[in-house]
Amino acid sequence: MYTTVNEDGVLNNYATEPKMYYAEYPAIWEQRRYVIQGLFATLIVTALVLVGISVS
Template structure:
């Protein structure tokens, strides 16, 4: 941890910065998985909205 002291004697602690890395583009099987997750989430939200309209 990096620590400094100013002229008034106040200590400032700085967190260490994590090593940066670039994200990799998802593979084709990961992209398909994301599409399936989106379809499933859309189905759930649509069902909840329709049930809400039906009940009210």
């Protein structure tokens, strides 16, 4: 941890920054999984909206 002291004696602590890295483009099987997750989420949201409309 990096610490500095100003002229009033107040300590300032700075966290160490993690090493940066670039994200990799998802593989074809990961892309398919994202599509399936999106369809499943859309199905759940649509079902909740329809239940909410039918109850009210």
